[in-house]
Amino acid sequence: MKSVLEDIVNASPVIVFVWKEEDRWPVEFVSKNISLFGYTPNDFISGTLRYSDIIHPDDLEMVTEEVEKHLESGDEKFNLTYRVLTGKKDVRWVEERTMIHHNPDNTYYEGIIMDITSRKMEEKKIIDGALEMKKALETVINASPVIVFLWRAEDDWPVEFVSENITQFGYEVEEFTSDKLVYGDIVHSDDIEKVRQGMARCVAEGNREFTKEYRILTKDGNVRWVDERTKIQQNDTGDVTYLQGIIVDITDRKNVENALYLEEKRHEALLKLYAMSDSSIQEIMDYAREQAVSLTESKIGFLAFLDETETNYAVISWSNGKQSSDKAPAESYSIWDEALYHRTPIMNNEYLTEKDTDPKLIQRNLSVPIFEGGRIAGIVGVANKGQDYTSTDVRQLKLLMQGMWNIIQQKLADEELYQYMEDLKKSSEIKSVLSDVIKNSPAVVFIWWAEEDWPVEFVSENVTQFGYTVDDFLSGKLVYADIVHPYDLKRVQNELAKRIDAGQTDFNQEYRIMTKFGDVRWIDERTFIKYDENGTVTYLQGIIVDITERKHSDDFMHLQYDLDSVLSSATSNGEIFNRLLDLALKITPLDSGALYLVDDKTGDLNLVAHHGLSEQFVNSTSHYERNSVHTRLVMSGQAVYKHHSELSAITTGKNLRYEGLHGTAIIPIRYHNEIIAALYLSSHSEYEIPDKSRHDLETIAKQIGKVLSNMHKEASAQKEISDLQILIDNVKEGITVTDKKGALLYTNKILEKWIRYSADELKKMDITDIYPLRYRHVLDSVNKPINQNRPYSEDIRLYSSTGREIPCRVTFKNIKWNEKDCILGIYEHINTSATSIHDT
Structure with missing residues (x-):
């Protein structure tokens, strides 16, 4: 039986030990499967090795202290986890389970050890993965607009933790975590009491969440709106311990x-x-x-x-x-x-x-x-x-x-005309007097019979401004309803009926009429309803005033406001192009069209936005080469207004009737006499674009030209800045810019590589931080010649983050940096050995 048990133990991963309670734990017995660690039982039984010899040196002290502690406590057994060294000096993790035996003569230990290296490696992977995840989450948070806070549940909320992106409000993390500031210090003075009361009420009611919008002050004194979402943390007794929350800048939304x-x-x-x-x-x-x-x-x-x-x-x-x-x-x-x-x-x-x-x-x-x-x-x-x-x-x-x-x-x-009509309505001279008063006025006077379609009893001579004569109405050839726009007639009839049913004596309404020439005009009508002694309507007195220009002005002011909205809210060039096109399509009667840009290099026209057009049509008209008829029409610089069939015949040669387009405009868009784009706009309903709409379109085109030119300038300026940065980063000299007190404002890539600091680290440092003590006299002597506008040069050494000294010749000179007096330092590396600074 003993032999069988030994075979089982020796075939298992569990190694059996019996140790003596003596210095370094001599081994009295060890199972043969100690060979798993590269040893033989005789290595230990012979005294060549004692058990402490295979315990990892970094863990030996801990194991010794733990064993002594269990002995002193009188424990009968204990468990330990530590590292051992194999015969080949590999490191393995083991778990030891030991029983303590006390005899009158001595004390010894019986125990087993098991190799748990694989389990430890898996645990390490899990921990490393968790740390990586934590780091990734912090990176995501710090790159987002969401600022994370952990506040202590004390007056005005001292800060236990805040994410690094608090810098978007001008503050540093350390200002809060050092208790230099509490969160209440940055809440707007007009809002702080409401926030305090809201939080107190939320806690008193036992709520676990708190949300509120309020204002805070940035470090430079600007006011920003934030949306706070907070979880209220409580201990086992129900006391609030921490407030864990986020704040998001919602200033733009509030504006x-x-x-x-x-x-x-x-x-x-x-x-x-x-x-x-x-x-x-x-x-x-x-x-x-x-x-x-x-x-x-x-x-x-x-x-x-x-x-x-x-x-x-x-x-x-x-x-x-x-x-x-x-x-x-x-x-x-x-x-x-x-x-x-x-x-x-x-x-x-x-x-x-x-x-x-x-x-x-x-x-x-x-x-x-x-x-x-x-x-x-x-x-x-x-x-x-x-x-x-x-x-x-x-x-x-x-x-x-x-x-x-x-x-x-x-x-x-209204008051003036009403008074005239009241004073003169019973006079036989009413027609001549009214004619004298208003013949040169924009207000046309009517007297209508209270019958269907309003036959005209009287109309002032200035009705000619709409192309009609007085006789057209008084002869019965026309009734007033004949000139009301068909789309508005039912509404005008209903409005009059409603006013009569209510017993009103006067009212206003705006609607459209048709001139004799077929033009549409907006008018403002003021009507006075006349009743007899029985309350029956006998006739209607009214004046109509042409308000078409005012309507167009109101529409155009709205379009100008929309243009401002395009620039303030669009997030991409494509969105801006679509909104500019939509803006142009607000002009009546246009309902479809496209915006083209002129290619700077080829002179071709390329479609960048379209609306109301079929996919087939867009594919057919998305690109026009420089020498095409369409492009030459645009580059002529003159707006073209034609029926679409005429334009398609001369520009594309294609039959595009399937699109159902009628009145069409091709409007060049220029800026400083250079044509940079074009609008191609059409109507599905009207065969011609009115003069007023043409004027508005050409005015909008000028505004669009300014927008497109500014977009082009901004893109060019950004490229120049990028190119200049690449040039600076590739020079062989190191460069620093400091303020007059020595704070580092800028360093180029080559200097950062020499001294092994990142740009973000250097922006938090003073220039003295990279100078050894024995060279700091240079900084003390810089200002005198610099203040006299003379460059100052000297051979010095810089400190790298690793403590390495880098020999350089530095030249300081005065410059303006962001409109402030600053000092430019140019560092030329001095080779003192065959080793290049780039090799270090």
Whole structure:
């Protein structure tokens, strides 16, 4: 049986030992399978080796201490893990399981050891993989906009950990982890109390998550909006210990939200103004001034109308309630007058104390002129916004005030004409008087019978501006409904019926009419409904005013705003090209087209964006060579407006009728007399593009030219910078740029290679950090000749990160770097041996 057991043990990976409790643990017995480690039992039994001789030297002390500890504790058995050396000096990990035996004569150990090297290697792989994963996660986080924090649950949240990308706000990790700053220090003073209360409420309610949007201050004092998402960590007793969260910069999103909010507020204000038809001019002014203050987040507002001479304010509205209809000299309101004198909006974000006003009252102000044609009709001013006024404030005031002025002008015209009609409606001279009053006016007067399609009883002679004669209507040849645009007729009929059912006496509506020549014109109609004593409608009095130009102006202002949006929100060239094309296609009646760029080298035209066209058509027209008819048409520099069939016949020679295109424009896009692109635009519904649309398209093309030229310049400038960097990185001399105090601002690649530091490491160092002590007198003597604008040279040695000294000849000289006085150092390596610095 003993022989069988020995065979089993010797065939197993478990090695049996019996050690004596003596110095270095002499071996009394060891199983034959010790040969697994390259030894024989006789190596130990003979005393040639003791067990401590095969324990790894780095682990021997630990094993000795553990054994002594178990002896002193009176333990009967223990387990250990350590390394041993094989007969070939290979390192193997073993797990020992030992029992302690005490005899009256001596103490000895019985134990087994098992080779666990494979298991240890697997554990190491797992640990190494976890470390690599941790490193990868840190790299991803630090390269992302998401900043990770671990805060202690104490007042204003001291920081236990923050990711390195906190530098995007100008701070260093050490500023927080050293407790130089707590997180509450960077939260905006207007938001800190809300954040404290929100977190306290969240904790009190037992919530595990906290989210909030608020403002923080960057290190240079700028305000940024952040979105915080935090997990609340608690211990076993329920006490909050840590707050683990992230913050993300959402400033851009907040700016967009604010811009949309202001647009919505302005539209609401204009709608309210349009509804104030029964209000006085003073009431309209007061409301418009209140909205101007609100839209710009100001504290003070001023609005005044000027007389025809632009020297006296005729009607005034103040924020403090003061108002006057008496004329007052314009110069008595000097705070707002710069816009009047310069005839342009004036922003003053650092108000000068020598102004004719109390500097304690006005910190900053903005004034904008209100134009009627070339005349300044009024001035709007706001003051004391909490932060600087911007071009957005100017735009909001311009649009709001222009809308207000249009409403007031319409009100004045309506009141004047209404009064004339009321005074003269029963007079036999009504036709001649009205004709004399309005024959040269843009407002056409109608009297319609309250019958189907509105037969005309009277129309003023200036209806000729639409191509019709008075007789066309009075003869019954035409009724008014005949000239209303077919698409708008049902809406106009329904609007009138609704007003009559409601018992109203007057209303406004805008719609389109057709001129005698087939053109479409927008008009604003003001209608007065006349009832008899029984409440039956007898006739309708009205005026119509051509507002086509205003409609086009409103549309074009919207297009200009869209162009600004293209530049601020697009993330790629392709997106910019598509948005520029979409912008052009907002002009009526265009609904499809393409944008081509001129190749700088070949002169060919290449399609970069298209909309509303089939894939077959795009494939057929995606490229035009330099000598093609299409390209020559573009390079002529003249816009071409034709039916698509005519153009395709002379440009491609292909039958492209399947696309169903009609009115078509080819518009060259130029910048500084150089043609750089072209628009190819068409309509599926209209056979000709109107003159007004042509003007708008050519204006948009000029704007697109500026955008494309700027894109080209930016790309060229970036390439020049890249080429210059490559040149600097490949010179054989080392280069440093330091400020006057010695802080390293720039190093080139060759110097970084010499001294074995990365660019990021060097930017955190002072130049003295790379100088041995015995050469630092050089730095003390640099400034004197440098300050006298003379270069200074000396042979020195630099320190590398490994402690190696590198012999160099350095020349220092004054330079301007980012508009600051700095010192340029040029280091020429001095070969003192056959070994190259690049070999080190």
